[in-house]
Amino acid sequence: GWLDLFEPYAKVEDPVGGHPQWDPAGKGFEGREAIGRFYDSFSAHPGEMLFEVHHLVTCGQEVAAFVTMRMTFPDGSKHEQKMINCYKASVTGKIVSLRSFWR
Numbered sequence: 773g774w775l776d777l778f779e780p781y782a783k784v785e786d787p788v789g790g791h792p793q794w795d796p797a798g799k800g801f802e803g804r805e806a807i808g809r810f811y812d813s814f815s816a817h818p819g820e821m822l823f824e825v826h827h828l829v830t831c832g833q834e835v836a837a838f839v840t841m842r843m844t845f846p847d848g849s850k851h852e853q854k855m856i857n858c859y860k861a862s863v864t865g866k867i868v869s870l871r872s873f874w875r
Contacts, residue, residue, distance in 0.1 A: 774811065775804045779866045784810060786872040787855075819845040833861040 778784075783802045790798025794813060801810045814821065820843065827838040836858050843851045855874035862868045 775808050777867050778804055778807055779862050779864075779868050780804055782807060782866070782868050782870070784870045784872075786810070786870065787874050788871050817845065819843060833863070835859045835861075 781803060783800050784807050785800035786795075790796060790800075794810065795801070801807045822842045824840045824842070825837055826840065829836045836856060838856050839854070841853045841855060843853075845851075853874055855872050858869075858871045858873070859867055860869040
């Protein structure tokens, strides 16, 4: 169901510029299949992932959200990451682009 939110040609950059572990070339993930594989790598761990939205701005068919992601791992350790996520929707309302800014 999650992938149905994306257009078939959508692109996800998380984070923008790449990450040495899952996007070393910094090209992002294009198409539902590649996006699905990317998100599967995070949902595979049995911990918890929560997002707190601090601020949200919509302009036309785009949204910028300042959020904090909080992850709790099976061993009880935690990780917190602040980020800005920018979403762009098609005329049908599906996600065309998701760009996540964090380091």
